Amino acid sequence: MTLPRAPFWFLRHGQTDYNAQGLSQGAIDIPLNETGRAQARAAAPLLLGRGIVGIVASPMQRARETAEIVNETLGLPLAFEPDLREVVFGGMEGQPLEPWFGDWIEGRLTPPGAESFADITARAGTALRSILARPGPLLLVSHGAFFRAVRGLLGVSLEGRTANAAPILCAPDGEGWRTAMAAELDEAVAPGAM
Secondary structure, three states: OOOOOOOEEEEEOOOEHHHHHOEOOOOOOOOEOHHHHHHHHHHHHHHOOOOOOEEEEOOOHHHHHHHHHHHHHHOOOEEEOHHHOOOOOHHHOOOEOOOOHHHHHOOOOOOOOOOOHHHHHHHHHHHHHHHOOOOOOEEEEEOHHHHHHHHHHHOOOOOOOOOOOOOEEEEEEOOEEEEEEHHHHHHHHOOOOO
């Protein structure tokens, strides 16, 4: 699936109580906890001065609230896109992520009533093709499993969980894509950095 060669920023929502407990959320519309709100406030200044022209967020309350908190600092046009919502985990929602989550990513298991990893990847590709056709760069505020699918589309590693409320630049790089945390980019240009 070919994506527009347009850089964008990605921000997973701040922490929820389910995140703190290692439980899958999926389509359960869980709010941020106080840690998650603090994480969103801390992410906002990391996104200033990056050339971002707008924010597109999942309408689920944990992503919506993260976007709204960040936007108190950025003051940008904010839109909500239903296709940025988290994957439906069906019968595994509210359950521990381990041991089944890795098998789901690998396509070896789809819980009853859940979207497969291929399904979420197709949805993510459709959403990104539409969103990245807009003037940018944009900030996308969404979810961890959704970003796992995005990473697959970008051809970057699927290993490791996406941190809550840690801004990630996704940019074309030669024939492929690269991802970099905002903090890594800032360290690379800091005085004395090698």
